[in-house]
Amino acid sequence: MIGLPVVYALAGLVFGAFAILSALDRTNSRRWGNAVFWGLVAASFLAGDRLGDLGNGVLVLGLALIAGLGGLGRGAPLTTSTEERRALATRFGGRLFIPALTLPVVVIFGVLVLKPLQIDGAPLLDPKQATLISLALAAVIATGVGLILLRQPLISPLQEGRRLMDTVGWAALLPQMLAALGAVFALAGVGETIGQLVTDWIPMDARLTAVAVYCLGMAGFTMIMGNAFAAFPVMTAGVALPILIGKFGGDPAVVASIGMLSGFCGTLMTPLAANFNLVPAALLELPDRYAVIKAQIPTALPLLLVNVGLMYVLAFH
């Protein structure tokens, strides 16, 4: 059975290559910072399960210190100039989109065809991780297609990948760091404390108030925790189950579903949802790291109010 370990080994080798190429890049005045940073990420992927909890903690501390003390620079691998790219675009035309389209096609193939496959009664892919494994497989195949179809140098996936990785920089590791912070929050009972505060201080005698507290609470709490999954159990146990469903007889399916989507409105508004909001800002080289969030708030706020209205109208019938 192919599972996550294979994917992690691949990721480890790719980040290891980024580290080595960074060390060799004399155009980057902080090349050793980049080399150690991506090297630590490679070590995490290749040997994370053998480092022990404390070992992993020290590794994360190293990542944070390099990033926090300004140890990361930006490598400048040799690449094509804008003029060359325009000329190449004219030459290749629509063929340029084929590698990018190969990616979704292989992902779909993996999920629909490879996932159900069984060899001697055992599944070919770990069923829980089929999408991630398919994505990794698709990345490898699409890179190969790009190399052959567009006649690019063999080293280019690693050098160009490093160029993009340096563009994202420390933001690349933030989503994983925040997931770890979420675990510490859970350990310390932060969620319960906040849920307790909400239910203790806000009277919820009227149905509309209770609906508003649940929806706005899901959004606000998601903004603090960085994802709606962490907010859902706390807010639902604190407000939805006893009051909306227990006291006012709301339909649990409507309450839960719209409650979760209210949380997603919060996701659009918080820097703690880094993989959706901060990583794209880095990837698109935006000067303002909060530009994506600012573009989302005017959609998220009205939608949150719509959710309050929808739950109020639809949940009690």
Place this chain on the structure above:
Amino acid sequence: MLSLLGVAAVVVGFAARLNPLLVVVVAAFITGVAAGLSPVEVLAAFGKSFNESRFISVAFLVLPMIGVVERAGIQEQARGLMQRLRGVSVGPLLIVYLLFRQGTSALGLTSIAGQTQSIRPIIAPMAEGAVESRSGPLDADGRQDIRATAAATDNVGLFFGEDIFVAIGSILLMVGFLATAGIVIDPIHLSLWAIPTAVAAFLIHGARLLVFDRRMRGRPVA
């Protein structure tokens, strides 16, 4: 109550635009120590969860392929495409993408598009090209506006499409959580009740894209 100090540290740190990786580590220590853990225990808990969350960073495996097609000119090709499709302006372009992203996510195909594989190499350059082909070169602010709007469109499409799919993580979480509270729900009901919000998200964000389109038309030519 003391454990909320960590939350405060995150809010202050992010607002002051300190390096987020450091802010997160410091917040973890404050939270853990306030809750009575030793610094070593916090570090171990943090490391353990970091290691278990490695799947999040696997998505960067797509970057080498994106880099290769960028080297061969995909951004220039996407931009040039809009020079030829002068009739398509930025608003309708992003609305079509929003519909595509919501629709495919609703079918569970959340990883066939995204910020790395669609927005950076294709959609953002197309959106920039759509504006440039009408009213000339963009300044830095205009470019940032267009790129951020394209990125926002991907997120809105993903978030308010994926919950219509029955087997997505958030639906499974809701079913599991409600079951522990003694409420048994068929997942299909949760996904059906996600549809009204999905429609509202499309209408609100779509309307904003039309307003954005008008603003881009009205901008002074640089």
